[in-house]
Amino acid sequence: MGLQLQMLGTGSAFAKNYYNNNALLYDGTFTLLIDCGVTAPHALHRLGMSFNDIDAVLITHIHADHVGGLEELAFKTKFTFKRKMILYITEELAHSLWEHTLKGGLYQEGEISSLDDIFEVRFLQPLNPQSLTELITVELLPTNHIPGKASYSLYINESIFYSSDMTFEPSLLLNLVQERGCRTIFHECQLSGPGEVHTTLxxxxxxxxxxxxxxxxMHYADDKDDYLHQTGDLTFLEQNLIYEL
Ligand SMILES: Nc1ccn([C@@H]2O[C@@H]3COP(=O)(O)O[C@H]3[C@H]2O)c(=O)n1
Ligand SMILES: [Zn+2]
Ligand SMILES: [Zn+2]
Incomplete structure:
Protein backbone atom coordinates (compact mmCIF):
# COMPACT_ATOMS: atom_id res chain seq x y z
CA MET A 1 0.00 0.00 0.00
CA GLY A 2 1.20 3.53 -0.76
CA LEU A 3 0.63 6.58 1.35
CA GLN A 4 -2.82 8.00 1.99
CA LEU A 5 -3.73 11.61 2.75
CA GLN A 6 -6.84 12.63 4.66
CA MET A 7 -7.41 16.28 5.42
CA LEU A 8 -8.85 16.94 8.87
CA GLY A 9 -9.79 20.27 7.37
CA THR A 10 -9.24 22.32 4.24
CA GLY A 11 -10.26 25.74 5.55
CA SER A 12 -8.45 29.03 5.79
CA ALA A 13 -7.61 30.41 9.23
CA PHE A 14 -10.99 32.08 9.62
CA ALA A 15 -13.21 29.63 7.70
CA LYS A 16 -16.25 28.42 9.60
CA ASN A 17 -17.58 25.80 7.16
CA TYR A 18 -14.27 23.97 7.02
CA TYR A 19 -11.89 22.89 9.73
CA ASN A 20 -8.32 24.20 9.86
CA ASN A 21 -6.00 23.04 7.10
CA ASN A 22 -4.49 20.06 8.90
CA ALA A 23 -3.72 16.65 7.39
CA LEU A 24 -3.36 13.02 8.32
CA LEU A 25 -0.72 11.12 6.35
CA TYR A 26 -1.02 7.34 6.68
CA ASP A 27 1.64 4.84 5.67
CA GLY A 28 -0.30 1.73 6.73
CA THR A 29 1.13 1.43 10.22
CA PHE A 30 2.08 5.01 11.08
CA THR A 31 -0.12 8.11 11.20
CA LEU A 32 1.45 11.55 10.88
CA LEU A 33 -0.56 14.67 11.71
CA ILE A 34 0.59 17.64 9.64
CA ASP A 35 -0.20 20.72 11.72
CA CYS A 36 -2.62 20.78 14.63
CA GLY A 37 -4.84 23.84 14.60
CA VAL A 38 -7.55 25.04 16.95
CA THR A 39 -10.14 22.83 15.26
CA ALA A 40 -8.02 19.64 15.09
CA PRO A 41 -9.43 18.03 18.27
CA HIS A 42 -12.99 18.47 17.04
CA ALA A 43 -12.17 17.41 13.48
CA LEU A 44 -10.54 14.23 14.78
CA HIS A 45 -13.54 13.56 17.03
CA ARG A 46 -15.86 13.85 14.02
CA LEU A 47 -13.79 11.14 12.31
CA GLY A 48 -14.15 8.89 15.36
CA MET A 49 -10.49 9.38 16.22
CA SER A 50 -8.48 10.84 19.07
CA PHE A 51 -4.90 12.00 19.53
CA ASN A 52 -4.12 8.48 20.74
CA ASP A 53 -4.53 7.29 17.13
CA ILE A 54 -1.68 9.52 15.99
CA ASP A 55 1.99 8.58 16.09
CA ALA A 56 3.59 11.93 15.33
CA VAL A 57 2.81 15.56 14.64
CA LEU A 58 4.76 17.83 12.28
CA ILE A 59 4.51 21.61 12.49
CA THR A 60 4.95 23.84 9.41
CA HIS A 61 4.69 27.23 11.12
CA ILE A 62 3.26 29.00 14.12
CA HIS A 63 -0.24 30.30 13.54
CA ALA A 64 -3.27 29.18 15.53
CA ASP A 65 -4.82 27.28 12.61
CA HIS A 66 -1.62 25.18 12.55
CA VAL A 67 -0.64 24.90 16.24
CA GLY A 68 -3.69 26.00 18.26
CA GLY A 69 -4.74 22.42 19.03
CA LEU A 70 -1.40 21.44 20.55
CA GLU A 71 -2.31 22.41 24.11
CA GLU A 72 -5.17 19.90 24.12
CA LEU A 73 -2.96 17.35 22.38
CA ALA A 74 -0.31 17.86 25.05
CA PHE A 75 -2.63 17.55 28.04
CA LYS A 76 -4.41 14.52 26.57
CA THR A 77 -1.27 12.64 25.63
CA LYS A 78 0.47 13.37 28.96
CA PHE A 79 -2.30 12.95 31.48
CA THR A 80 -4.91 10.77 29.75
CA PHE A 81 -2.93 8.56 27.40
CA LYS A 82 0.31 8.75 29.42
CA ARG A 83 2.55 8.72 26.39
CA LYS A 84 4.76 11.08 24.46
CA MET A 85 3.92 11.81 20.86
CA ILE A 86 6.76 12.38 18.41
CA LEU A 87 7.03 16.05 17.42
CA TYR A 88 8.81 16.82 14.14
CA ILE A 89 9.86 20.45 14.02
CA THR A 90 12.83 22.70 13.29
CA GLU A 91 14.88 23.92 16.22
CA GLU A 92 13.88 27.52 15.49
CA LEU A 93 10.17 26.75 15.50
CA ALA A 94 10.51 24.58 18.60
CA HIS A 95 11.90 27.49 20.59
CA SER A 96 9.13 29.81 19.49
CA LEU A 97 6.44 27.16 19.94
CA TRP A 98 7.36 26.66 23.58
CA GLU A 99 8.28 30.20 24.59
CA HIS A 100 5.60 32.10 22.68
CA THR A 101 2.74 29.69 22.21
CA LEU A 102 2.53 26.75 24.63
CA LYS A 103 4.36 27.70 27.83
CA GLY A 104 1.57 29.92 29.15
CA GLY A 105 -0.97 27.12 29.11
CA LEU A 106 1.19 24.07 29.74
CA TYR A 107 3.77 25.13 32.34
CA GLN A 108 3.40 23.17 35.55
CA GLU A 109 6.01 23.19 38.33
CA GLY A 110 7.78 19.87 38.57
CA GLU A 111 5.82 18.43 35.64
CA ILE A 112 6.05 20.49 32.48
CA SER A 113 8.77 23.03 31.81
CA SER A 114 9.76 22.30 28.21
CA LEU A 115 8.56 20.60 25.04
CA ASP A 116 10.53 17.50 26.10
CA ASP A 117 8.16 16.99 29.05
CA ILE A 118 5.33 16.53 26.55
CA PHE A 119 6.80 15.30 23.30
CA GLU A 120 9.53 13.12 21.94
CA VAL A 121 11.03 16.02 20.02
CA ARG A 122 12.80 15.15 16.77
CA PHE A 123 14.41 18.07 15.00
CA LEU A 124 14.14 18.40 11.25
CA GLN A 125 16.74 20.35 9.32
CA PRO A 126 15.46 22.41 6.39
CA LEU A 127 16.59 21.28 2.93
CA ASN A 128 17.62 17.89 4.30
CA PRO A 129 15.33 14.96 3.37
CA GLN A 130 14.77 12.87 6.48
CA SER A 131 13.09 9.48 6.79
CA LEU A 132 10.30 9.53 9.35
CA THR A 133 9.36 5.89 8.66
CA GLU A 134 10.40 3.27 6.11
CA LEU A 135 7.75 4.72 3.80
CA ILE A 136 7.76 8.45 4.59
CA THR A 137 10.62 10.81 3.79
CA VAL A 138 10.12 14.54 4.29
CA GLU A 139 12.20 17.52 3.24
CA LEU A 140 11.30 20.88 4.73
CA LEU A 141 11.44 23.64 2.12
CA PRO A 142 11.56 27.17 3.58
CA THR A 143 8.83 29.19 1.87
CA ASN A 144 7.73 32.79 2.35
CA HIS A 145 4.61 33.56 4.36
CA ILE A 146 4.88 36.39 6.91
CA PRO A 147 7.95 38.66 6.93
CA GLY A 148 10.37 37.51 9.65
CA LYS A 149 8.38 34.35 10.39
CA ALA A 150 9.71 30.89 9.53
CA SER A 151 7.37 28.67 7.52
CA TYR A 152 8.16 25.34 5.87
CA SER A 153 6.48 23.54 3.02
CA LEU A 154 6.96 19.79 2.68
CA TYR A 155 8.43 17.72 -0.11
CA ILE A 156 7.30 14.18 0.63
CA ASN A 157 9.00 11.12 -0.86
CA GLU A 158 10.62 13.18 -3.63
CA SER A 159 7.26 13.31 -5.38
CA ILE A 160 4.60 15.22 -3.40
CA PHE A 161 4.68 18.94 -2.58
CA TYR A 162 2.50 20.00 0.37
CA SER A 163 2.55 23.75 0.84
CA SER A 164 2.64 25.50 4.13
CA ASP A 165 0.95 28.88 4.13
CA MET A 166 3.00 30.71 1.52
CA THR A 167 3.09 33.44 -1.06
CA PHE A 168 3.21 32.41 -4.71
CA GLU A 169 6.52 30.91 -5.74
CA PRO A 170 6.12 29.63 -9.32
CA SER A 171 9.86 29.02 -9.79
CA LEU A 172 9.82 26.55 -6.89
CA LEU A 173 6.84 24.67 -8.32
CA LEU A 174 8.35 24.58 -11.83
CA ASN A 175 11.66 23.36 -10.45
CA LEU A 176 10.04 20.61 -8.41
CA VAL A 177 8.02 19.35 -11.37
CA GLN A 178 10.63 19.74 -14.10
CA GLU A 179 13.81 18.86 -12.18
CA ARG A 180 12.79 16.83 -9.16
CA GLY A 181 10.01 14.49 -10.26
CA CYS A 182 7.14 16.13 -8.39
CA ARG A 183 3.87 14.51 -9.50
CA THR A 184 1.33 15.95 -7.03
CA ILE A 185 0.98 19.41 -5.49
CA PHE A 186 -1.22 20.27 -2.53
CA HIS A 187 -1.30 24.06 -2.43
CA GLU A 188 -2.86 26.62 -0.15
CA CYS A 189 -5.15 28.99 -2.00
CA GLN A 190 -6.75 32.33 -1.25
CA LEU A 191 -9.80 32.58 -3.47
CA SER A 192 -10.31 36.35 -3.53
CA GLY A 193 -8.52 39.57 -2.75
CA PRO A 194 -4.81 40.31 -2.89
CA GLY A 195 -2.49 37.50 -1.74
CA GLU A 196 -0.17 39.42 0.57
CA VAL A 197 0.62 36.47 2.87
CA HIS A 198 -1.02 33.73 0.78
CA THR A 199 -1.15 32.48 -2.81
CA THR A 200 -4.22 33.54 -4.78
CA LEU A 201 -6.31 31.46 -7.14
CA MET A 218 -6.59 23.68 0.12
CA HIS A 219 -6.72 26.32 2.91
CA TYR A 220 -9.68 27.97 1.22
CA ALA A 221 -12.44 30.24 2.51
CA ASP A 222 -16.11 29.52 3.15
CA ASP A 223 -17.17 30.79 -0.29
CA LYS A 224 -15.32 27.94 -2.05
CA ASP A 225 -18.49 26.74 -3.82
CA ASP A 226 -18.73 30.08 -5.65
CA TYR A 227 -15.46 29.16 -7.39
CA LEU A 228 -16.27 25.58 -8.42
CA HIS A 229 -16.18 26.41 -12.14
CA GLN A 230 -13.41 29.01 -11.98
CA THR A 231 -10.40 26.86 -11.13
CA GLY A 232 -9.14 25.98 -14.63
CA ASP A 233 -7.29 22.67 -14.42
CA LEU A 234 -6.87 23.00 -10.65
CA THR A 235 -8.90 20.74 -8.33
CA PHE A 236 -10.28 21.49 -4.88
CA LEU A 237 -9.05 19.13 -2.17
CA GLU A 238 -11.92 17.96 0.08
CA GLN A 239 -11.68 17.45 3.82
CA ASN A 240 -12.29 13.92 5.19
CA LEU A 241 -11.84 12.16 1.81
CA ILE A 242 -8.95 9.71 1.65
CA TYR A 243 -6.58 10.30 -1.27
CA GLU A 244 -4.19 7.59 -2.43
CA LEU A 245 -0.82 9.22 -3.08
N1 LIG B 1 -0.12 40.33 7.52
C1 LIG B 1 -1.12 39.48 7.76
C2 LIG B 1 -1.02 38.53 8.76
C3 LIG B 1 -2.08 37.66 8.97
N2 LIG B 1 -3.20 37.76 8.24
C4 LIG B 1 -4.34 36.85 8.44
O1 LIG B 1 -4.15 36.13 9.65
C5 LIG B 1 -4.16 34.76 9.38
C6 LIG B 1 -3.30 33.89 10.25
O2 LIG B 1 -3.39 32.54 9.77
P1 LIG B 1 -3.10 32.25 8.23
O3 LIG B 1 -3.74 30.98 7.86
O4 LIG B 1 -1.65 32.46 7.98
O5 LIG B 1 -3.88 33.38 7.45
C7 LIG B 1 -3.63 34.68 7.95
C8 LIG B 1 -4.38 35.80 7.32
O6 LIG B 1 -5.72 35.44 7.06
C9 LIG B 1 -3.27 38.69 7.23
O7 LIG B 1 -4.27 38.76 6.51
N3 LIG B 1 -2.23 39.54 7.01
ZN1 LIG C 1 -3.05 28.95 7.90
ZN1 LIG D 1 -0.10 31.03 8.49
Whole structure:
Protein backbone atom coordinates (compact mmCIF):
# COMPACT_ATOMS: atom_id res chain seq x y z
CA MET A 1 0.00 0.00 0.00
CA GLY A 2 1.20 3.53 -0.76
CA LEU A 3 0.63 6.58 1.35
CA GLN A 4 -2.82 8.00 1.99
CA LEU A 5 -3.73 11.61 2.75
CA GLN A 6 -6.84 12.63 4.66
CA MET A 7 -7.41 16.28 5.42
CA LEU A 8 -8.85 16.94 8.87
CA GLY A 9 -9.79 20.27 7.37
CA THR A 10 -9.24 22.32 4.24
CA GLY A 11 -10.26 25.74 5.55
CA SER A 12 -8.45 29.03 5.79
CA ALA A 13 -7.61 30.41 9.23
CA PHE A 14 -10.99 32.08 9.62
CA ALA A 15 -13.21 29.63 7.70
CA LYS A 16 -16.25 28.42 9.60
CA ASN A 17 -17.58 25.80 7.16
CA TYR A 18 -14.27 23.97 7.02
CA TYR A 19 -11.89 22.89 9.73
CA ASN A 20 -8.32 24.20 9.86
CA ASN A 21 -6.00 23.04 7.10
CA ASN A 22 -4.49 20.06 8.90
CA ALA A 23 -3.72 16.65 7.39
CA LEU A 24 -3.36 13.02 8.32
CA LEU A 25 -0.72 11.12 6.35
CA TYR A 26 -1.02 7.34 6.68
CA ASP A 27 1.64 4.84 5.67
CA GLY A 28 -0.30 1.73 6.73
CA THR A 29 1.13 1.43 10.22
CA PHE A 30 2.08 5.01 11.08
CA THR A 31 -0.12 8.11 11.20
CA LEU A 32 1.45 11.55 10.88
CA LEU A 33 -0.56 14.67 11.71
CA ILE A 34 0.59 17.64 9.64
CA ASP A 35 -0.20 20.72 11.72
CA CYS A 36 -2.62 20.78 14.63
CA GLY A 37 -4.84 23.84 14.60
CA VAL A 38 -7.55 25.04 16.95
CA THR A 39 -10.14 22.83 15.26
CA ALA A 40 -8.02 19.64 15.09
CA PRO A 41 -9.43 18.03 18.27
CA HIS A 42 -12.99 18.47 17.04
CA ALA A 43 -12.17 17.41 13.48
CA LEU A 44 -10.54 14.23 14.78
CA HIS A 45 -13.54 13.56 17.03
CA ARG A 46 -15.86 13.85 14.02
CA LEU A 47 -13.79 11.14 12.31
CA GLY A 48 -14.15 8.89 15.36
CA MET A 49 -10.49 9.38 16.22
CA SER A 50 -8.48 10.84 19.07
CA PHE A 51 -4.90 12.00 19.53
CA ASN A 52 -4.12 8.48 20.74
CA ASP A 53 -4.53 7.29 17.13
CA ILE A 54 -1.68 9.52 15.99
CA ASP A 55 1.99 8.58 16.09
CA ALA A 56 3.59 11.93 15.33
CA VAL A 57 2.81 15.56 14.64
CA LEU A 58 4.76 17.83 12.28
CA ILE A 59 4.51 21.61 12.49
CA THR A 60 4.95 23.84 9.41
CA HIS A 61 4.69 27.23 11.12
CA ILE A 62 3.26 29.00 14.12
CA HIS A 63 -0.24 30.30 13.54
CA ALA A 64 -3.27 29.18 15.53
CA ASP A 65 -4.82 27.28 12.61
CA HIS A 66 -1.62 25.18 12.55
CA VAL A 67 -0.64 24.90 16.24
CA GLY A 68 -3.69 26.00 18.26
CA GLY A 69 -4.74 22.42 19.03
CA LEU A 70 -1.40 21.44 20.55
CA GLU A 71 -2.31 22.41 24.11
CA GLU A 72 -5.17 19.90 24.12
CA LEU A 73 -2.96 17.35 22.38
CA ALA A 74 -0.31 17.86 25.05
CA PHE A 75 -2.63 17.55 28.04
CA LYS A 76 -4.41 14.52 26.57
CA THR A 77 -1.27 12.64 25.63
CA LYS A 78 0.47 13.37 28.96
CA PHE A 79 -2.30 12.95 31.48
CA THR A 80 -4.91 10.77 29.75
CA PHE A 81 -2.93 8.56 27.40
CA LYS A 82 0.31 8.75 29.42
CA ARG A 83 2.55 8.72 26.39
CA LYS A 84 4.76 11.08 24.46
CA MET A 85 3.92 11.81 20.86
CA ILE A 86 6.76 12.38 18.41
CA LEU A 87 7.03 16.05 17.42
CA TYR A 88 8.81 16.82 14.14
CA ILE A 89 9.86 20.45 14.02
CA THR A 90 12.83 22.70 13.29
CA GLU A 91 14.88 23.92 16.22
CA GLU A 92 13.88 27.52 15.49
CA LEU A 93 10.17 26.75 15.50
CA ALA A 94 10.51 24.58 18.60
CA HIS A 95 11.90 27.49 20.59
CA SER A 96 9.13 29.81 19.49
CA LEU A 97 6.44 27.16 19.94
CA TRP A 98 7.36 26.66 23.58
CA GLU A 99 8.28 30.20 24.59
CA HIS A 100 5.60 32.10 22.68
CA THR A 101 2.74 29.69 22.21
CA LEU A 102 2.53 26.75 24.63
CA LYS A 103 4.36 27.70 27.83
CA GLY A 104 1.57 29.92 29.15
CA GLY A 105 -0.97 27.12 29.11
CA LEU A 106 1.19 24.07 29.74
CA TYR A 107 3.77 25.13 32.34
CA GLN A 108 3.40 23.17 35.55
CA GLU A 109 6.01 23.19 38.33
CA GLY A 110 7.78 19.87 38.57
CA GLU A 111 5.82 18.43 35.64
CA ILE A 112 6.05 20.49 32.48
CA SER A 113 8.77 23.03 31.81
CA SER A 114 9.76 22.30 28.21
CA LEU A 115 8.56 20.60 25.04
CA ASP A 116 10.53 17.50 26.10
CA ASP A 117 8.16 16.99 29.05
CA ILE A 118 5.33 16.53 26.55
CA PHE A 119 6.80 15.30 23.30
CA GLU A 120 9.53 13.12 21.94
CA VAL A 121 11.03 16.02 20.02
CA ARG A 122 12.80 15.15 16.77
CA PHE A 123 14.41 18.07 15.00
CA LEU A 124 14.14 18.40 11.25
CA GLN A 125 16.74 20.35 9.32
CA PRO A 126 15.46 22.41 6.39
CA LEU A 127 16.59 21.28 2.93
CA ASN A 128 17.62 17.89 4.30
CA PRO A 129 15.33 14.96 3.37
CA GLN A 130 14.77 12.87 6.48
CA SER A 131 13.09 9.48 6.79
CA LEU A 132 10.30 9.53 9.35
CA THR A 133 9.36 5.89 8.66
CA GLU A 134 10.40 3.27 6.11
CA LEU A 135 7.75 4.72 3.80
CA ILE A 136 7.76 8.45 4.59
CA THR A 137 10.62 10.81 3.79
CA VAL A 138 10.12 14.54 4.29
CA GLU A 139 12.20 17.52 3.24
CA LEU A 140 11.30 20.88 4.73
CA LEU A 141 11.44 23.64 2.12
CA PRO A 142 11.56 27.17 3.58
CA THR A 143 8.83 29.19 1.87
CA ASN A 144 7.73 32.79 2.35
CA HIS A 145 4.61 33.56 4.36
CA ILE A 146 4.88 36.39 6.91
CA PRO A 147 7.95 38.66 6.93
CA GLY A 148 10.37 37.51 9.65
CA LYS A 149 8.38 34.35 10.39
CA ALA A 150 9.71 30.89 9.53
CA SER A 151 7.37 28.67 7.52
CA TYR A 152 8.16 25.34 5.87
CA SER A 153 6.48 23.54 3.02
CA LEU A 154 6.96 19.79 2.68
CA TYR A 155 8.43 17.72 -0.11
CA ILE A 156 7.30 14.18 0.63
CA ASN A 157 9.00 11.12 -0.86
CA GLU A 158 10.62 13.18 -3.63
CA SER A 159 7.26 13.31 -5.38
CA ILE A 160 4.60 15.22 -3.40
CA PHE A 161 4.68 18.94 -2.58
CA TYR A 162 2.50 20.00 0.37
CA SER A 163 2.55 23.75 0.84
CA SER A 164 2.64 25.50 4.13
CA ASP A 165 0.95 28.88 4.13
CA MET A 166 3.00 30.71 1.52
CA THR A 167 3.09 33.44 -1.06
CA PHE A 168 3.21 32.41 -4.71
CA GLU A 169 6.52 30.91 -5.74
CA PRO A 170 6.12 29.63 -9.32
CA SER A 171 9.86 29.02 -9.79
CA LEU A 172 9.82 26.55 -6.89
CA LEU A 173 6.84 24.67 -8.32
CA LEU A 174 8.35 24.58 -11.83
CA ASN A 175 11.66 23.36 -10.45
CA LEU A 176 10.04 20.61 -8.41
CA VAL A 177 8.02 19.35 -11.37
CA GLN A 178 10.63 19.74 -14.10
CA GLU A 179 13.81 18.86 -12.18
CA ARG A 180 12.79 16.83 -9.16
CA GLY A 181 10.01 14.49 -10.26
CA CYS A 182 7.14 16.13 -8.39
CA ARG A 183 3.87 14.51 -9.50
CA THR A 184 1.33 15.95 -7.03
CA ILE A 185 0.98 19.41 -5.49
CA PHE A 186 -1.22 20.27 -2.53
CA HIS A 187 -1.30 24.06 -2.43
CA GLU A 188 -2.86 26.62 -0.15
CA CYS A 189 -5.15 28.99 -2.00
CA GLN A 190 -6.75 32.33 -1.25
CA LEU A 191 -9.80 32.58 -3.47
CA SER A 192 -10.31 36.35 -3.53
CA GLY A 193 -8.52 39.57 -2.75
CA PRO A 194 -4.81 40.31 -2.89
CA GLY A 195 -2.49 37.50 -1.74
CA GLU A 196 -0.17 39.42 0.57
CA VAL A 197 0.62 36.47 2.87
CA HIS A 198 -1.02 33.73 0.78
CA THR A 199 -1.15 32.48 -2.81
CA THR A 200 -4.22 33.54 -4.78
CA LEU A 201 -6.31 31.46 -7.14
CA UNK A 202 -5.51 33.99 -9.85
CA UNK A 203 -1.79 33.36 -9.34
CA UNK A 204 -2.17 29.58 -9.44
CA UNK A 205 -4.15 29.93 -12.68
CA UNK A 206 -1.00 31.35 -14.33
CA UNK A 207 0.77 27.99 -13.90
CA UNK A 208 1.19 25.84 -17.02
CA UNK A 209 -1.70 23.48 -17.72
CA UNK A 210 0.34 20.35 -16.91
CA UNK A 211 1.15 21.70 -13.44
CA UNK A 212 -2.42 22.82 -12.80
CA UNK A 213 -3.57 19.28 -13.59
CA UNK A 214 -1.56 17.85 -10.69
CA UNK A 215 -2.44 20.66 -8.25
CA UNK A 216 -5.06 20.39 -5.49
CA UNK A 217 -6.29 23.50 -3.67
CA MET A 218 -6.59 23.68 0.12
CA HIS A 219 -6.72 26.32 2.91
CA TYR A 220 -9.68 27.97 1.22
CA ALA A 221 -12.44 30.24 2.51
CA ASP A 222 -16.11 29.52 3.15
CA ASP A 223 -17.17 30.79 -0.29
CA LYS A 224 -15.32 27.94 -2.05
CA ASP A 225 -18.49 26.74 -3.82
CA ASP A 226 -18.73 30.08 -5.65
CA TYR A 227 -15.46 29.16 -7.39
CA LEU A 228 -16.27 25.58 -8.42
CA HIS A 229 -16.18 26.41 -12.14
CA GLN A 230 -13.41 29.01 -11.98
CA THR A 231 -10.40 26.86 -11.13
CA GLY A 232 -9.14 25.98 -14.63
CA ASP A 233 -7.29 22.67 -14.42
CA LEU A 234 -6.87 23.00 -10.65
CA THR A 235 -8.90 20.74 -8.33
CA PHE A 236 -10.28 21.49 -4.88
CA LEU A 237 -9.05 19.13 -2.17
CA GLU A 238 -11.92 17.96 0.08
CA GLN A 239 -11.68 17.45 3.82
CA ASN A 240 -12.29 13.92 5.19
CA LEU A 241 -11.84 12.16 1.81
CA ILE A 242 -8.95 9.71 1.65
CA TYR A 243 -6.58 10.30 -1.27
CA GLU A 244 -4.19 7.59 -2.43
CA LEU A 245 -0.82 9.22 -3.08
N1 LIG B 1 -0.12 40.33 7.52
C1 LIG B 1 -1.12 39.48 7.76
C2 LIG B 1 -1.02 38.53 8.76
C3 LIG B 1 -2.08 37.66 8.97
N2 LIG B 1 -3.20 37.76 8.24
C4 LIG B 1 -4.34 36.85 8.44
O1 LIG B 1 -4.15 36.13 9.65
C5 LIG B 1 -4.16 34.76 9.38
C6 LIG B 1 -3.30 33.89 10.25
O2 LIG B 1 -3.39 32.54 9.77
P1 LIG B 1 -3.10 32.25 8.23
O3 LIG B 1 -3.74 30.98 7.86
O4 LIG B 1 -1.65 32.46 7.98
O5 LIG B 1 -3.88 33.38 7.45
C7 LIG B 1 -3.63 34.68 7.95
C8 LIG B 1 -4.38 35.80 7.32
O6 LIG B 1 -5.72 35.44 7.06
C9 LIG B 1 -3.27 38.69 7.23
O7 LIG B 1 -4.27 38.76 6.51
N3 LIG B 1 -2.23 39.54 7.01
ZN1 LIG C 1 -3.05 28.95 7.90
ZN1 LIG D 1 -0.10 31.03 8.49
Missing amino acids: QELLTLPEDIQKITYL
